[in-house]
């Protein structure tokens with residue numbers, strides 16, 4: 001029997017109900033959920049009773065009492081996943097991604113490649129790393145203490161894949177510094193693997209205990225529901241809801257047998273999806289060739305943006321280096337320094353403010369902030385021209401050069417990093433993912449340049 005069939009057997013015995021759907025392996029997406037018959041809008045496709053959740057409530061006391069009281073729920077669940085040596089969740093663990101599957105996560109990329117991520121993705125990665133390190137700092141004592149291998153059993157822990165090569169207790173007593181360092185590193189890697197599982201598979205939930213936590217930390221794991229992939233279109237994803245008794249997933253529309261059924265992880269742009277989930281949505285058939293006129297350029301319904309309608313491009317790297325120190329001070333005073341973005345249809349108001357700090361007189365700039373964009377229509381054309389120039393330069397000087405640099409990198413050089421995916425095929429996949437992300441950035445920038453040049457003013461902000 002396939003692991004996902006065993007998971008279903010285990011989950012259904014615990015009260016999980018699937019109706020008209022089943023897990024299936026899908027090319028390029030790992031596991032996913034597909035319709036097994038035609039489905040009508042509003043049908044309940046999945047019910048996961050609260051007793052099946054893996055949560056702060058299910059972490060054994062033998063583990064939680066040995067961790068700091070203020071450890072995040074994320075850290076606690078990761079420690080539980082990494083150190084659980086019982087077979088309670090064996091059927092569930094067997095369908096979870098392996099460390100090799102997580103080679104696509106930028107956290108595991110070689111530093112040379114991480115440095116070439118778009119600015120917002122680099123910032124997200126730095127925040128993610130800080131969270132991992134904070135949680136590891138809280139959990140590491142337990143992992144590294146000699147008797148800590150398995151708080152809930154006397155046998156050594158095994159990870160989700162049965163890759164049980166960790167005999168930490170013995171190594172530590174050898175007094176061998178090298179072996180101890182390798183052991184510590186392996187334990188940290190195991191923790192990070194579990195941390196990423198939690199990061200990519202949890203659902204927002206509220207229980208009395210979770211309500212005492214920050215919103216960001218109100219997370220639970222649920223079996224089977226964690227096999228739904230993400231849809232980034234405005235429509236075309238099922239509704240997920242919970243109450244005290246259960247989670248339910250309800251069909252948003254009709255599905256034919258064989259259609260993939262997805263949910264929406266949130267209104268996430270491409271940088272976030274890449275850093276937090278390790279994938280990039282949307283086609284990749286565009287090499288930036290200006291001579292080809294693609295319907296995608298207008299972001300119309302059939303284009304690539306349909307697949308990730310919430311995609312956006314961070315512009316801090318475009319604008320901040322252009323601003324003088326005094327312009328930055330002024331922007332900072334009014335709360336508009338940084339955080340500049342554009343999407344397929346709009347350029348954010350913060351960007352408009354920063355652009356005027358670049359190319360308008362101070363009184364015009366102040367009037368714009370006070371009156372909003374409508375008070376400044378006469379200057380909009382000049383601002384658009386300057387902005388289009390900056391974006392075109394960004395395309396030639398940053399985007400294209402970065403894509404060329406990534407394409408020219410070879411796996412051996414990258415392998416010097418601390419990547420978990422050191423073999424050349426995984427680093428090639430990492431490079432392709434990064435290039436794909438940059439090509440999407442390029443397309444959004446190109447769409448904006450066209451609009452700036454083709455219209456008298458940018459009348460949309462967000």
Ligand SMILES: C[S@@+](CC[C@H](N)C(=O)[O-])C[C@H]1O[C@@H](n2cnc3c(N)ncnc32)[C@H](O)[C@@H]1O
Nearest residue numbers: 028029030031200201226227228229230277279
């Ligand atoms: C909650 S899991 C979904 C199930 C997952 N595909 C699996 O094999 O277990 C989230 C992960 O699925 C993958 N994923 C989700 N949506 C995707 C999509 N639209 N395209 C490609 N990969 C996707 C990413 O690797 C993400 O980190």
